[in-house]
Amino acid sequence: MHRLFVIPTLLINVSIILIPALLTIVLAFYRWDGISDPTFIGFANFEKLWGDRIFWKALKNNFIWTAIFLVFPIAIGLLAASLLLIIKRGRTLLQVIYFLPMIIATVITARIWQGMIYNPQNGIIALLNQYGFELRDPLSQTSTALFGVAVVDLWHWWGFMAVIFFAAMRQVSQEQIESARIEGANYFQLMRWVLIPAIKPTIALMMIMTVIWSFLVFDFIYIMTQGGPAFSSEVLSTMAYRKAFYELDVGYAATSALVISLFGLTAAFFYIRIQNKEGVE
Amino acid sequence: MNLVESRTTTTIIYIILAIAAFTALFPIALMVLNSLKTTPEIASSPLALPLTPHWDNYTHAWQGAKFSKTFINSAVLMSMTIFLVLSTGSLTAYVLARKKIKAWKVITAYLLATTTAPIQLFLFPLYFGFAKLGLINNVFAVSVVYCALFSPFSIMLLRTYFLAVPKELEEAALVDGATPWQVFSKVYLPMVWPGLLTVALIVGLYTWNEFLIATTFLQASESRTAVVSYFLLSGQYSTDWGDLMAGAMLVTAPIVILFIFLQRHFIEGMTGGSVKG
């Protein structure tokens, strides 16, 4: 009887995710334009990928992205969370404000930043230029495009980290914090010796998730730069998407997707270990 | 913490937190402000108040993005996805929480694994498969895709609510003569409704905001979602920023209003499961 209960979920999940995922693995060994019959080409797609300059650029960008997101949102989140813990009034309001960017659609966020901040005709950049700065739209420069997008994603993301860390820190026993304060610990000592050790499991989980998400990043880059200019902000997922739907090289796209999955999978392995450990208890 | 802090410390802390709040709110404020201005007004200064509020930006955006059609599409898609996720997910969450079947561990691990799979891993065969079956531009088909995407975390979240129901209630119901289905529907479901509400909110939010699947699978102008139609609008008239900000306001307002009233549920739901004790 209870077996029937899980059938709808599994049916949907298997047919939408598992079977197409397996097909992707198969497709990686074919040349296919999505319409005519696929041709088996062995490892040719992989060899092409190995020699593809854009692939290496995209991979490098994914690593830069991961590094940025492992450092900034987590650091800012920890800082904001610990300060929220100290204050007595306004916690809920501040949490709601910090969380707000998280619930706005990616497309909207991207357009606000493109039009109101980065835009050299009518954005904040234009305003600053009136006061003698010499700023240009970061999205239009190959040297800054990736960082320009990262700043937007960061804006949308850090509050989420702050709220999660705050929730975790609130579970640290009050006595522990108070006794540390009474023993004379200052803010940094409190962080170093009490708060961070106490919420280490949460931080570890967030770091693993950050790695996974960083290899999946798609929306902001696709919407704001399409990976440009000159592939300077290309990441693996935008590259795969472009190959499949613009260049109709589906087999090659599948190969790139496999590579993305490989990186995600390593992190996912740790993620499932952490999550499952808790489930068994 | 109830320790007395010195006034300066408190002041510094509040200043830092206020800067953070300002950072979060500033772009949003720009959207609100400039949604009422003409393009020349914006160009002269994005920070200035509008001379007279240009409400017609909103009508332009509404018509330009065909929101009267696409809002309904988004709402239909949202309702169907919420219904699918809640009906299939609550059943599975119950079975996994109460370890009703031997395979609960395998299924849990499988579902966790799918949450970490990149969409690109299954997107391409799925798209061409759907194309073959004539399911492109089919809102129901997309809600099934969303259900597959959003079910795993929904199930993990619901699971904690099911775990909070005392086991004795199930046992009492069994003794009272309930069938497994009645135990689920008459005892558990009424008790986990805060969890169902939370999941409904989060899934609704994600569905409303989702871009990649929506833009890939719902291309025809009759089946587009609000977010995608906004994306296309902003591609076309990329110079009329007043209209664009008004459109952004329209897409965002329903979500933000809901969020402000039900923020506890949103925050609980979106952070749930991430805090490890």
Place this chain on the structure above:
Amino acid sequence: MAQVNIQNIEKFFGETEVLKNISLSIEDGEFLVLVGPSGCGKSTLLRMIAGLEDITVGDISIGDKVVNNLPPKERDISMVFQNYALYPHLTVAQNMGFSLMLARAPKAEQERRVNEVAVILGLTNLLERKPKQLSGGQRQRVAMGRAIVRDPKVYLFDEPLSNLDAKLRVAMRAEIKLMHQKIKTTSVYVTHDQVEAMTMANRIAVMNAGRIEQIGKPLEIYDNPKNVFVAGFIGTPSMNLLAATVDLSGNAPLAVLSADLSLPLPLDTDLKEGQKITYGIRPEHLNIASNGAPVKVNVIEPTGSETHLMLSFGEESLVLVARDRVALSPGEMINVAPDLSRVMIFDLESGDRI
């Protein structure tokens, strides 16, 4: 109405054996109490009767039907849980009528039964409330009501009173007993409180570490415990149990407790010289007597109706319950003597009654 037969039941949770070869038959209309220390397996046994745990080895039958493989709903039983297990989203009336609703009984019939039982339990005014709006005692009553409404063959109770305060517990105890005398349905009642067991049971089964140590009428068990465990478990304050050596060298047989303290043994026992025994005497069967053994008074606890004296000799301690008020002060030496006809002797090693 039915009898319950439990034959050679064993229960394993994984590798651990929780119940070891339990056999027990509960008569039709009987009120049987399972009593034992925490973790001895009482709840497990009860839940196996209910069908909430499966049976590793053995048979359970209700009436003349073996129920091993029947789900709870087909066993025609009711169960009252320790924390009541009331459905928080349903009103008192809906809680009580839940089983009838599931069985699709006609609305009028449901209402009639619920009202009937509500009158018996004095719940009529509370029918529209939710469990949250009730006191502990009222919740307990609703849980009882839910069980009664079904009119089952067997009632199962798992420590139903342990969440109530002392006074309410005594009152509910009497009420349940009264109810049973009225409706006379076979009942199995689990508790770790031996006073509850003594006062409510037709028969008591004393359990320890997965076994039944003794089954019998309350006073039978009190007067004739089969072994040290039962002797020590039943009765408050519990029986004095002292390690001793038999000394038959004098005129009267003695139990030597320590170098400076001996207590008399009954004359008609066939004990051997030097045998190691456990000497058992209930506190109420120990008297202050000028010709008795010398002990020191440590603590005096007057309860009003009687006085408990905590006594000691050397390292060992003794408890004495005196019916009369005593004029003593801590530190004083007194002499005590047992009521010889009430002395119980157990083998030191096996713990069995000799």
